[in-house]
Amino acid sequence: MGLGQVIARRLALMVLVLLGVTLLTFIISHAIPGDPARLLAGQRASDEVVAQIRRNYGLDQPLPVQYVRYMSGLLKGDLGRSIRTGRPVAEDLARFFPATLELVGAAMLLAVLIGVPLGVASAARNNSWVDHVSRSVSVAGVSMPLFWLGIVALAFFYGKLGWLPGSGRLSPFGLAPPTVTGLYLIDAALARDWVTWRDALVHLLLPASCLAFVHVGVVARQVRGSLLEVLHQDYIRTAQAYGVPPRRVLYRYALRNALVPTLTVVGLALGDLLAGAVVTETVFAWPGMGSYVVDSITSLDFPAIMGFTVVVAVGYSVINLLVDVITLRLDPRIRAMG
Amino acid sequence: MSVDVLTQRDPDYPVPDAAGRTRPVRRRRPIMAWVGFVLVIVPVIASLLAPWLATHDPNQVNLTRRLQPPSAEHWFGTDEVGRDLFSRVLDGGRRSIGAGIGVVLIAASTGIVLGGLSGWFGGKLDLILMRVMDVILAFPALVLAMALAAALGPGLMSSVLAVAFVRVPVYVRLVRAQVLSLREREYVTAAVAAGAPTWHILRRHLIPNSLPPVVVQTTLDAGSAMLLTATMSFLGLGVRAPAAEWGAMVNSGRVYLLDQWWYPTYPGAAILMTAMGFNLIGDYWRDRLDPRRASSAPKTTRTRP
Numbered sequence: 001m002g003l004g005q006v007i008a009r010r011l012a013l014m015v016l017v018l019l020g021v022t023l024l025t026f027i028i029s030h031a032i033p034g035d036p037a038r039l040l041a042g043q044r045a046s047d048e049v050v051a052q053i054r055r056n057y058g059l060d061q062p063l064p065v066q067y068v069r070y071m072s073g074l075l076k077g078d079l080g081r082s083i084r085t086g087r088p089v090a091e092d093l094a095r096f097f098p099a100t101l102e103l104v105g106a107a108m109l110l111a112v113l114i115g116v117p118l119g120v121a122s123a124a125r126n127n128s129w130v131d132h133v134s135r136s137v138s139v140a141g142v143s144m145p146l147f148w149l150g151i152v153a154l155a156f157f158y159g160k161l162g163w164l165p166g167s168g169r170l171s172p173f174g175l176a177p178p179t180v181t182g183l184y185l186i187d188a189a190l191a192r193d194w195v196t197w198r199d200a201l202v203h204l205l206l207p208a209s210c211l212a213f214v215h216v217g218v219v220a221r222q223v224r225g226s227l228l229e230v231l232h233q234d235y236i237r238t239a240q241a242y243g244v245p246p247r248r249v250l251y252r253y254a255l256r257n258a259l260v261p262t263l264t265v266v267g268l269a270l271g272d273l274l275a276g277a278v279v280t281e282t283v284f285a286w287p288g289m290g291s292y293v294v295d296s297i298t299s300l301d302f303p304a305i306m307g308f309t310v311v312v313a314v315g316y317s318v319i320n321l322l323v324d325v326i327t328l329r330l331d332p333r334i335r336a337m338g
Numbered sequence: 339m340s341v342d343v344l345t346q347r348d349p350d351y352p353v354p355d356a357a358g359r360t361r362p363v364r365r366r367r368p369i370m371a372w373v374g375f376v377l378v379i380v381p382v383i384a385s386l387l388a389p390w391l392a393t394h395d396p397n398q399v400n401l402t403r404r405l406q407p408p409s410a411e412h413w414f415g416t417d418e419v420g421r422d423l424f425s426r427v428l429d430g431g432r433r434s435i436g437a438g439i440g441v442v443l444i445a446a447s448t449g450i451v452l453g454g455l456s457g458w459f460g461g462k463l464d465l466i467l468m469r470v471m472d473v474i475l476a477f478p479a480l481v482l483a484m485a486l487a488a489a490l491g492p493g494l495m496s497s498v499l500a501v502a503f504v505r506v507p508v509y510v511r512l513v514r515a516q517v518l519s520l521r522e523r524e525y526v527t528a529a530v531a532a533g534a535p536t537w538h539i540l541r542r543h544l545i546p547n548s549l550p551p552v553v554v555q556t557t558l559d560a561g562s563a564m565l566l567t568a569t570m571s572f573l574g575l576g577v578r579a580p581a582a583e584w585g586a587m588v589n590s591g592r593v594y595l596l597d598q599w600w601y602p603t604y605p606g607a608a609i610l611m612t613a614m615g616f617n618l619i620g621d622y623w624r625d626r627l628d629p630r631r632a633s634s635a636p637k638t639t640r641t642r643p
Contacts, residue, residue: 013472020473028489139621143614145565145585147572148606151592155603159596275480279569283592294573297488309485313477 007325014321021313022074026067029306079307084299089307093289098182099169100288103211103280104273105183106204110212111219112266116259118216119223123258124250126228134224138217146276150210150283157206164206167285174199207284211276215269222265227258260331267323271316374618381612385431394422396429397580405598415600417591427604430582435612437498437576437583438564442556444502445563449509450552454540456510457517464514471507479504480566487575494577497570501563512555516548554627558620561613568609584609 037054038045045053054060058069073080079089122131158166165171169184177187177196185204188197230236231254239249281290289308296304384391393413400420408415414423456464474482483500490496520526521544529539568585570576577583584605591602 016469017472017476020469021476024473025485028485031489139614139617140610143561143565143610143617145568145572145588145606145609145613147569147585148588148602148609151588151595151602152606155595155599159599271478275478278480278484279572282573293484297484298574300488302488305485305488309477309481312481316478317476 003328006328010321010324014317017317018314021317022071022310023067025306025310025313026070028309029302030063030066074310079310080303082296082301082304082307084296084301084304089304092292092304093307093311096287096289096292099286100274100277100281100290102169102183102185102204103207103286103288104270104277106208107211107215107273107276108266108270110208111215111269114212115216115219116223116262119220119262120227120250120255122220123224123227123231131224134217134220138221141214141217144214146210146214147279147283149213150207150280153206153210154283165203169203169287170196170199171203207280207286210283211273211280214276215273218265218269219262222262223258226261227254230254230258257331260327263323263327263330267320270319274312274316368622370618371622374615374620374622377611377615378619379615381431381608381615382435384428385435388425388428388432392422392425392428394425396421396425396582398422405594405601407598408600414604415598417587417601418594423587423601423604426582426587427584427608430584430587430605431608431612433494433577433581434564434568434584434609437494437501437567438560438612438616440498441502441505441563441567442559444499445505445559446509446552446556448502448506450513450545450548452506453510453513454517454545454548457514458521458536458540458544467510468514471510474504474507477504480569483566483570484573484575487570492575492578494567494571494581494583497567497576501566501570505559505563508555508559509552512551513545513548516551517544520544520547550627554620554623557616557623561616561620564616565609565613 037050037057037059041050041053058066061069077090079093081087082089082092085092118130118134118137122128122134125131154166157164170176174196177184177191177193177200180187180190184200185197188194188200231250236249236254239253240246244253277288278290278293280286281288282294285291289311293305293308295301296308388396398421400416403412403416403420404418406412406416406420412422412424414427417423417426452467456467479501483497483504486500486503487497490500526539526543529543567576568583568588571583571585572589574589577586579586587605588602588609591598591605594601595603
């Protein structure tokens with residue numbers, strides 16, 4: 001099977017899954033206790049107003065009709081209107097998205113930059129102290145309540161030492177750099193505003209590190225595992241027998257192949273990072289989509305909650321498809337197995 | 339870094355010596371599994387015995403003793419309305435650990451039934467069930483669980499159900515794969531040939547034999563299920579006040595962390611300890627069940643000749 005065909009098949013499967021995703025969110029948002037029209041109208045609205053809203057939002061139509069409407073809205077990028085802010089949910093999410101992207105991106109970068117070398121070191125020196133450290137970090141990472149880690153880190157680095165700022169993306173009187181990407185680090189660098197850049201960096205450091213900590217171990221264990229597997233293959237022994245320097249064998253011959261399965265793990269970790277961002281943003285008062293959805297939960301703002309859920313699920317599916325495609329390109333063996 | 343992996347002693351890849359003999363490498367004793375066992379059993383017993391071990395009534399408000407530091411009277415200090423934190427941590431364990439165990443029990447039993455049916459009958463039922471599982475897995479777990487719990491309404495039970503729902507696909511896939519391989523075994527084909535009814539085959543042959551990996555999975559999951567439900571409580575989607583629960587306690591304590599550090603610290607440490615215990619036990623069992631996946635050689639796709 002050619003690469004094109006494999007990708008076409010994955011795409012078709014993804015469309016099916018995405019249909020299911022929207023159906024599931026539709027079902028959940030219609031299973032909420034109480035009358036959505038009453039929720040939209042507010043507690044003191046008269047029955048006529050509620051009936052009017054019900055007609056306006058099409059809530060008096062049969063469910064299949066409502067689903068089709070919901071779907072056609074989704075395709076046009078219409079996620080409904082937030083009860084809490086009164087603005088379209090899509091607009092709200094777009095406004096908060098860059099902050100979340102910056103946080104998740106930084107955390108991912110940190111997890112890979114620390115996790116991969118740690119994994120290489122613990123495979124190269126299997127069962128040495130490095131290996132034990134990476135194993136402990138991994139167990140601690142998967143067992144760590146992220147919300148608590150954030151709080152304890154805040155208490156220590158902000159409360160006790162005073163080294164890092166406590167919350168938000170910038171200092172209270174800091175001005176956001178002119179918006180190009182919405183990522184403060186990049187925008188500030190583009191504007192050559194190094195004071196703001198530094199401010200954004202120190203604000204990002206603690207939340208991103210906490211979010212990354214949970215994933216460093218996962219990445220390291222995966223790198224170690226696939227590297228060990230590769231290191232026991234014949235071509236490595238051949239290379240060693242030919243006297244290729246060990247460093248070169250490790251980095252040029254083995255690591256390249258070991259990184260392919262790691263990519264899949266990193267892709268899957270993105271979903272957890274997004275979910276982790278919900279928690280991290282709450283703890284660090286980071287103005288992203290996560291804080292937005294938590295505030296929406298507190299005020300039972302269902303259009304906002306469901307909009308966030310759909311967007312995240314769709315984004316997550318697309319990223320995993322991309323990872324699949326990259327993996328297929330990198331490793332022809334997987335392609336052969338279909 | 340200089341490496342010569344081939345001379346390393348690795349139990350899964352015995353290296354021949356000069357004479358071509360391989361010497362068995364002694365496996366290390368499961369110290370970490372025992373550590374995990376202790377980390378789990380201490381909070382479990384402490385929570386079960388909470389009514390007898392607690393030094394105070396966990397819900398007894400005492401406004402004259404607000405936010406006290408740890409002392410001989412209040413071992414973990416007191417909270418913002420003067421409730422004894424040690425007693426609340428003990429009492430909260432029943433809900434936090436109970437929620438984690440409840441989640442895996444619900445998810446595993448649902449998964450056994452659905453996975454068993456899916457694997458045995460195959461066909462359309464299998465196709466539809468597996469696509470539904472794909473859909474559930476297309477969401478990041480916490481995000482879907484949050485939406486579900488919000489729709490189900492507040493309360494610990496709805497957050498347990500929501501988390502169980504997102505964990506079901508793992509078990510369905512696991513049991514289905516087991517059943518698919520088991521149904522080709524001779525004793526199963528013999529039972530079919532002898533005319534045994536389907537439910538008998540499922541109940542007597544397929545489900546019992548697919549249980550070991552499920553049990554391992556539940557142990558591995560108990561920790562993360564506990565973390566997820568605690569996270570939901572932290573976000574305000576769990577127990578209702580005044581009931582004590584670890585995630586909710588960390589949430590209400592977080593505003594006091596700068597001056598009353600002990601308030602959010604102890605319940606969070608309890609979550610970390612218990613989750614770590616479950617994970618250590620789970621890792622050990624997984625390695626025991628599948629030596630190829632033992633910690634020194636995780637399973638990856640092997641190249642085919």
